[in-house]
Amino acid sequence: MTDFQDIWTYLSSEPLLWLTATLAAYIIGDALFQASGKRAYVNPVLIAVILLAVALTVSGTTYETYFDGAKFVHFMLGPATVCLAVPLYLNLRQVGKSIIPMLVALIVGPITAIGTALGIAYAFGIRGEVLLSLAPKSVTAPVAMGISESIGGSPTLTAVMVILTGITGAIVCTPLLNALKITDYRARGFAVGITSHGIGTARAFQVNETAGTFAGVGMGANALATAILVPLLLTLF
Amino acid sequence: MINHLAVILSLQLLGEVITRALGLPLPGPVLGMVFFLVLLILRPAFADAIKSTAQGLLAHLSLLFVPAGVGVVGHIKTLGSDVGVILLAIILSTIAAIVVSVYAFTLTAKLMGQSND
Numbered sequence: 001m002t003d004f005q006d007i008w009t010y011l012s013s014e015p016l017l018w019l020t021a022t023l024a025a026y027i028i029g030d031a032l033f034q035a036s037g038k039r040a041y042v043n044p045v046l047i048a049v050i051l052l053a054v055a056l057t058v059s060g061t062t063y064e065t066y067f068d069g070a071k072f073v074h075f076m077l078g079p080a081t082v083c084l085a086v087p088l089y090l091n092l093r094q095v096g097k098s099i100i101p102m103l104v105a106l107i108v109g110p111i112t113a114i115g116t117a118l119g120i121a122y123a124f125g126i127r128g129e130v131l132l133s134l135a136p137k138s139v140t141a142p143v144a145m146g147i148s149e150s151i152g153g154s155p156t157l158t159a160v161m162v163i164l165t166g167i168t169g170a171i172v173c174t175p176l177l178n179a180l181k182i183t184d185y186r187a188r189g190f191a192v193g194i195t196s197h198g199i200g201t202a203r204a205f206q207v208n209e210t211a212g213t214f215a216g217v218g219m220g221a222n223a224l225a226t227a228i229l230v231p232l233l234l235t236l237f
Numbered sequence: 238m239i240n241h242l243a244v245i246l247s248l249q250l251l252g253e254v255i256t257r258a259l260g261l262p263l264p265g266p267v268l269g270m271v272f273f274l275v276l277l278i279l280r281p282a283f284a285d286a287i288k289s290t291a292q293g294l295l296a297h298l299s300l301l302f303v304p305a306g307v308g309v310v311g312h313i314k315t316l317g318s319d320v321g322v323i324l325l326a327i328i329l330s331t332i333a334a335i336v337v338s339v340y341a342f343t344l345t346a347k348l349m350g351q352s353n354d
Contacts, residue, residue, distance in 0.1 A: 026300045045299050049306035056307070063311045070304035077301045079245045079294060081266035082252070085273035086291035089284055101345040109338030117330035124322040134326060138334065141305065142264040156312060161327060163309045166302070168331045176332060182339050184346065191338035195331055202298035212295075220267045227262030 012061065018069030025051040038206060040174040045199060046167055077198070081140075084201075084216035091213045098186050102217065105187075109194045110225045113138040114233050133157035135230045137165045140197040143223040147230050162197065169196025170203035185210040193218025194225075241290040248272045 011017040029047030036042040056066055067074070088095060095102075117134050126134070133153035136144040141162045148158035173192045182188055185208055192200040193215030201219050205212030251272055253265030261268065277284045316323055 022303055023300070026297075026303055030297075030299075045302050045306055048300075048303045049310060052303070052307045053310040063308055066307060067304060070307065073301055074304040076294065078249045078266040078269075079242070080298055080301055081264070082245050082249045082269040082273050083291035083294045085270045085277060086284065086288055087295070088270070088274055089277040090288075092278075097351070098342075098346070100349060101342040101351075104345040105338040105341040108341045109334050112337040113330055113334035116333045117326045120326040120329055121322060124325070126319055126322055126326075130316070130319055130323070134323065137327065138331075140264060140267070143262065146262065157315060159305070160309045160312045160316065161323065163302070163306055164324065165327050165331055167306070168328050169335065172328075172332055173335055176335060177339060180336065180339065182343060184343050187339045187342035187346070190342055191335045194338055195334040198298070199302050202302065205295060205298055216270075220263075220270060223263050223267055 012065060015069035015072070018061070018066045019072055020069075021052060021055060022048070022070045022073050025049075025055075040203065041171050043167060043171050043203075045170070045202070081198070084213075084220070087209055087213040088217060091210065094186065094210070095213065095217060098190075098214070101187070102190055102214075102221070105190055106194060106218070106221050106225050109191065110138065110222055110229050111233065113195055114226065114230060118233070129154050130157060132234070134161055135234065136226055137161040138195050138197065139223050139226045140219055143227060147227055151230060151234060163199070166196045166199025169200040173200065173203060174207065186214045189214030190218040194222040197222070238290060241287045244276075244287065245269075245273070245290070245294075248276070 025048035026044060028051060029044035032047055033039070033042045033044045052066070055061075056063070114135050117137060118131060121131055121134055129152065132151050133148050135151065135153065136147040136158060139147065139162070141159055144158050144162045145155035148155050169192055173188070173196070177188050177191075188207075189204045189211030192204050192211070196203075197219045201212060201215035204215035249266050249269040252267070252269030255261070256263050256265045256268050313320065
């Protein structure tokens, strides 16, 4: 028994265990996603998150200890965002001739996202910090947290809402857009990118490269659009 | 591979420094992406060389959101009794925004006489 204690003491003090666990949980999530025939509701991120949350609870591990290992994965988000330039470059002509449809979507999409979220929450009696934190939820997390702080919201609450929005978009987009019979993958990708940032973009790349490219452009452009639109729309509430 | 990673990290670093120095409402990596795009346009041969590294990183973009997602589980109770309403607002507004954005795009493209290729 002391042997196990010694091993656990080592494992819980080193980043190796939770880094490995993060990869393993994702591999399980991705395997289930592939086995389902790539169904949107079998979301690999959601499955991995649930498995890890259970593992942390059962082993009594804090998020700080977990993140000490998982931060290596988390760190790669920055370089991966930079790499979105490659599919963008490879599809540059197609993106170039879509500038005007993208600009139109970039104005009405974020206004809808911010307006409906605030409207619904307000109608159900949500006020103050929680309401303000909800406004930038469709934007990539670092920008959303910055906007939240500047308007008097809670960056932590916003981060939670951003991730929930991303997972929601990644799960609903394919069935929703199929039901609407939208076959233009530029439009599909762009709509998901401006609504559900990076998690939506990751989902779009699972569908095809055109959708992923336009989602990446939408995510980047919406960081700017929402930063401008949120303060304007808040004057209405 | 290492050279490519060094280029990618340098562009991110440049993006982080400039967004902070100028106080831009953009994440550093997004500006880094813009710089990378400019670099690829100026040096098309570089695109062929770096393509596999970049696409390798992007192939499992979903994985990179897992640590942040696990963080959300711990914070979900900070939403307290509002959690149901917040979830409802998030789900409905996400659906509404996807529908509005996709039609804004396709109708504009149609008015411009573009086909969906």
